[in-house]
Amino acid sequence: MEAIGIDIGGTGIKGAVVDRISGTLLTERFKVSTPEGGKPADILESVATLYEMIISAHEQDSLPVGVCFPSVIRQGHTLTAANISPEWIGLDAERMFESKLGTDIHFVNDADAAGIAEVKYGTAKDIPGTVLMLTLGTGIGSAMIHNGNLIPNTEFGHIIMDGVDAEKIASSRSREKLGLDYAEWAKALSRFLELVTTITNPDLYIFGGGVIKNHELLLPYIKSDVEIVPAQLSNNAGIIGAASLAI
Numbered sequence: 695m696e697a698i699g700i701d702i703g704g705t706g707i708k709g710a711v712v713d714r715i716s717g718t719l720l721t722e723r724f725k726v727s728t729p730e731g732g733k734p735a736d737i738l739e740s741v742a743t744l745y746e747m748i749i750s751a752h753e754q755d756s757l758p759v760g761v762c763f764p765s766v767i768r769q770g771h772t773l774t775a776a777n778i779s780p781e782w783i784g785l786d787a788e789r790m791f792e793s794k795l796g797t798d799i800h801f802v803n804d805a806d807a808a809g810i811a812e813v814k815y816g817t818a819k820d821i822p823g824t825v826l827m828l829t830l831g832t833g834i835g836s837a838m839i840h841n842g843n844l845i846p847n848t849e850f851g852h853i854i855m856d857g858v859d860a861e862k863i864a865s866s867r868s869r870e871k872l873g874l875d876y877a878e879w880a881k882a883l884s885r886f887l888e889l890v891t892t893i894t895n896p897d898l899y900i901f902g903g904g905v906i907k908n909h910e911l912l913l914p915y916i917k918s919d920v921e922i923v924p925a926q927l928s929n930n931a932g933i934i935g936a937a938s939l940a941i
């Protein structure tokens with residue numbers, strides 16, 4: 695029950711072999727930089743390099759591979775490109791990676807992978823009902839999971855708020871760009887949550903992303919009728935979730 699998980703992000707591409715029963719990493723976490731511009735052909739090369747690093751560190755080859763990526767993924771195709779090169783739009787990415795790596799892979803949205811990891815192995819393990827994970831980074835990713843089943847590609851970061859995509863005013867990067875302190879950021883996030891709650895009425899929110907390491911700076915300021923918990927698996931959630939979905 696081992697699988698390789700690969701997480702393609704804006705600055706780095708990370709991967710490892712994962713034990714799909716416990717959700718723990720069985721190798722070190724390997725990393726290569728995301729090539730400048732994030733174009734498909736360059737990312738493909740970098741992922742192939744990373745894949746070689748992972749399989750040469752692990753005796754067993756031909757493991758299932760899961761890859762997560764910041765785009766709507768439908769039937770293996772990358773359909774959107776909010777914070778990545780527009781060249782990704784409409785590509786049959788899953789097939790492209792399969793022929794480059796010479797193995798079957800499963801392609802999935804990055805937030806969906808992180809959410810599944812938190813529900814299977816992390817902070818929302820065994821919680822019934824609807825769990826909604828929001829990842830706060832360059833954009834806002836979302837993962838909606840009902841009784842352990844993922845409803846993929848929810849993309850709540852693109853809900854319109856104040857006339858623009860919510861992630862433009864409520865993501866971690868926009869906090870930095872707009873020079874907001876945590877209390878001001880929390881106000882924008884609270885309004886965003888109100889919108890998401892109106893549509894989904896989840897039982898629990900999980901907040902993830904790099905900033906959640908310091909969640910005590912943010913979570914106490916957020917107003918929400920629904921309980922919010924910080925993610926547990928931090929940097930490894932994408933890798934673990936992608937591996938767990940690789941079948």
Ligand code: BGC
Nearest residue numbers: 764765766776805833834835
């Ligand atoms: C993308 C999502 C992604 C999120 C987090 C958004 O801009 O549209 O697909 O999950 O960023 O990376």
